[in-house]
Amino acid sequence: MPRDDWHWIEKDRTMVSFFELQCDSSYAILASSLFFVPGTVVGLAGSGYMSDKYGRKKTLLLSVVISIFLAIGQTFTSSYPLFLVLRTLSGVSSVAYMSIHITYRDEFFPSTKRPVCYFLGLLFKAAGLMLLAAVYEAFTTWRALNGACAVLLLVPLLVVFVPESPHWLLLNSTTEATTDVLIKMARFNLGPKHGLTAEHFQLKKAKPVEGAESESGNVMMIIRNRAFLIITLKFFFHWFVTSMLYYAFYYALDALSGSVSTNFMIMGALELPMAAVTAIMMD
Numbered sequence: 001m002p003r004d005d006w007h008w009i010e011k012d013r014t015m016v017s018f019f020e021l022q023c024d025s026s027y028a029i030l031a032s033s034l035f036f037v038p039g040t041v042v043g044l045a046g047s048g049y050m051s052d053k054y055g056r057k058k059t060l061l062l063s064v065v066i067s068i069f070l071a072i073g074q075t076f077t078s079s080y081p082l083f084l085v086l087r088t089l090s091g092v093s094s095v096a097y098m099s100i101h102i103t104y105r106d107e108f109f110p111s112t113k114r115p116v117c118y119f120l121g122l123l124f125k126a127a128g129l130m131l132l133a134a135v136y137e138a139f140t141t142w143r144a145l146n147g148a149c150a151v152l153l154l155v156p157l158l159v160v161f162v163p164e165s166p167h168w169l170l171l172n173s174t175t176e177a178t179t180d181v182l183i184k185m186a187r188f189n190l191g192p193k194h195g196l197t198a199e200h201f202q203l204k205k206a207k208p209v210e211g212a213e214s215e216s217g218n219v220m221m222i223i224r225n226r227a228f229l230i231i232t233l234k235f236f237f238h239w240f241v242t243s244m245l246y247y248a249f250y251y252a253l254d255a256l257s258g259s260v261s262t263n264f265m266i267m268g269a270l271e272l273p274m275a276a277v278t279a280i281m282m283d
Contacts, residue, residue, distance in 0.1 A: 015142050019080040028080065035084045039091020047096035055172070056104040056165040063096035064156045071150035075143050097156060107165050108185055115282040122275030128152075129268030133261040 015021065021028050043063075051059040070090045077083050105121070106114055132149075139145045166185070169178040222228045253263040 018142065019083070021080070031084055032087050035088045036091040039088040040095040043092040043095035044099060046092075047099055050096075051100050051104075052168070055168050056100055056107075057159060057162065058164075060097050060100050060104060060159055061157070063093045063100070064153060064159075066093040067097070068150055068153045071146060071153060075146045075150060101156075101159075104165055107167055108162075108188070110189060113189070115279040118282060119275050119279035122271060122278065126268045126271035126275060129271065130265050133264035133268065136261045136264065 015032070016029060019028075047059060047063070050062075067090060070086050070093060074083055074086045074090070077086065102121075105117055109117055131152075135148050135152075136145060139148055163181040163184060164173075164177075166178050166181045169181060222232050250267065253260055253267070256263050
C-alpha cells in the first residue's frame, strides 16, 4: 500500500507515527538520541566557565529554565527538524545543571555528611526513574509524556531558596555576603545553637604577591600540572565507560524483552543497592 494511503488509528501515540518516521525515514528515529549527545559536549564545555563566571546558582537556574522552555517547544512542534534542533539544545542545558549541582551541593556540607548527600542524590535519581515508568503508563501520547516531564522540571527551581556558592561569593562578591552564607551553613549543619557569629569568620580576599607570576585559569593548566592531568584522565575514563555502558544501556531499554515502563522500573530499583554501596564505600 502506498504511504500516502496509510490511515493512522493513533497517530499521536508515538514519535514514529506522529513524524512518520517509517520506511525510508526509519534512520531518523535514532537522530533524537544522536543529536542530544553533541549538545551535552557543548554544555559540559560551557557550564563550568559560566558557573565560575556568573555563579553556581545563577547558571543552575538558567539551565533549568531553558530546559523547561525547550521541553515545551519539543512538545508542541510539528516539525521533526525543529524537534532535533530543540533536542540538541536540551542536551546543552540539561547537562549543565546535571554537572553543576554536584559541586554546588557539596560546598554546603562537611566531608562527613557528603556520603549521605550522595546517597540521597542517587536515591532521588532511582525514584525519578521509577516515577518516569509510572508517568509513561499514565499518558497515552508522546506529547503528553513530554509535557509531563517538562512539568517535573519545575522541581529543580526550588534551588532559588538555596544561597549562592560560598566559594564563588568569596572570589566574586563581598566577604559580608560570604560570611552570611557560612553562618547559615553552620546553623543547618550544627543546629540553631552553633554559637558562631560573623566575628568567627575572619575572611579576607587574597591579594596577588608582588613579583609573583600570575597564571590565569585555562585548559593548558591541566596539561602542565601533573596532578590535574591524572585526575582529569581518571574522569575522562570514568565518563567514557559510563557513556559506553550505563547510558547506552538506558537508550536501548526498548530493545529488551518486556515493556519499556517495566524495564525502567527494574533499572530504577537496581539503582537503590548501588546507591547504598557507593555511600558506604565513600565513607
